[in-house]
Amino acid sequence: MDIKFWWKKNPNFMLFINFFLDFLILIKNLFIKKYQSSLKVICVGNFTLGGSGKTPMVRHLREILTKKGYECAVLLRGYKGKFKGPLIVDINTHLSSEVGDEALLHAKDGLTIVSKDRVKGCKYIEKLDVDLIILDDGFQNPSLIKDYNLIVVSSNKGIGNKLIFPFGPLRESIRRGRKEVNMIIKFINSEQDHHSLSYVHKYFSKIIDTEYITRINANLSENVVVYTGIADPSKLISSINSNNKKIISSFLLRDHQEINESLAKEILIKSKENNADIITTEKDIVRLLGAKEDTFKGRLFVKSNIADLAIKADEELLINDIENSLNLIRK
Numbered sequence: 001m002d003i004k005f006w007w008k009k010n011p012n013f014m015l016f017i018n019f020f021l022d023f024l025i026l027i028k029n030l031f032i033k034k035y036q037s038s039l040k041v042i043c044v045g046n047f048t049l050g051g052s053g054k055t056p057m058v059r060h061l062r063e064i065l066t067k068k069g070y071e072c073a074v075l076l077r078g079y080k081g082k083f084k085g086p087l088i089v090d091i092n093t094h095l096s097s098e099v100g101d102e103a104l105l106h107a108k109d110g111l112t113i114v115s116k117d118r119v120k121g122c123k124y125i126e127k128l129d130v131d132l133i134i135l136d137d138g139f140q141n142p143s144l145i146k147d148y149n150l151i152v153v154s155s156n157k158g159i160g161n162k163l164i165f166p167f168g169p170l171r172e173s174i175r176r177g178r179k180e181v182n183m184i185i186k187f188i189n190s191e192q193d194h195h196s197l198s199y200v201h202k203y204f205s206k207i208i209d210t211e212y213i214t215r216i217n218a219n220l221s222e223n224v225v226v227y228t229g230i231a232d233p234s235k236l237i238s239s240i241n242s243n244n245k246k247i248i249s250s251f252l253l254r255d256h257q258e259i260n261e262s263l264a265k266e267i268l269i270k271s272k273e274n275n276a277d278i279i280t281t282e283k284d285i286v287r288l289l290g291a292k293e294d295t296f297k298g299r300l301f302v303k304s305n306i307a308d309l310a311i312k313a314d315e316e317l318l319i320n321d322i323e324n325s326l327n328l329i330r331k
Contacts, residue, residue: 034143041148070105070328147325229255
């Protein structure tokens with residue numbers, strides 16, 4: 001969701017709107033039953049609506065926790081997937097229309113459970129042989145108690161105009177949830193911080209500056225066509241340009257936008273007309289899983305080259321903080 005006035009600076013007196021909306025949220029949450037899991041629950045969330053890099057951070061977090069000896073299960077609702085769950089996601093049999101894009105990405109890395117009801121999903125995982133549950137999103141949902149909250153923000157958008165939806169991009173005011181936040185991950189994707197980040201620094205001292213690293217196959221042709229629906233495509237675009245590639249056409253999709261036959265055909269035509277290779281990301285290509293080979297979607301799946309997105313962060317600082325906060329003992 002990208003409404004222009006959400007990201008512009010507003011007079012501070014307008015923040016009074018948040019007090020009223022926060023009060024309504026508080027009243028609503030009073031009637032929601034809360035569940036405490038027998039397992040430790042780590043939530044990777046954000047303050048704002050829309051994408052901000054939660055899913056890549058969840059994947060990175062699972063990777064580094066696994067290296068430290070912890071068995072992790074990722075739990076998510078499977079946005080735009082039709083299955084209610086709880087169920088274990090199988091990369092070989094499930095489609096994005098069934099479990100959502102993010103679930104298929106997580107399933108490539110390890111045990112992943114989709115459940116529209118997070119509490120039911122948590123209880124399902126408790127019966128499995130795991131040490132930790134990592135939530136992809138759900139910071140503002142009070143039904144499941146979290147033991148550690150990791151919040152992702154981007155340097156180019158921050159928290160926008162600092163107002164709660166629908167007047168701004170916030171899900172709730174950051175003042176209300178500040179006591180529950182353990183660490184902020186700030187993705188550096190602009191030369192200068194968005195003005196709203198001064199507000200974040202005011203309330204949170206534990207902030208880790210983090211970078212995306214994008215690797216492009218150097219053997220691709222000079223001309224390329226790009227399609228992607230990631231939250232912030234600017235790093236991908238700049239990485240392609242810095243690899244001496246010329247972007248003939250870029251298809252910047254909405255988050256979770258379906259890649260239908262018409263769109264797939266258009267991308268393939270652009271590629272053929274300009275003798276250009278096609279570049280996309282892992283998150284985007286999972287939407288094409290299961291497409292028949294004789295369709296445009298199937299051909300696009302075969303012809304797409306995946307840009308490798310990695311995260312560079314202070315892993316030891318993050319893991320030590322998680323272990324100390326949760327009193328974890330490595331195996």
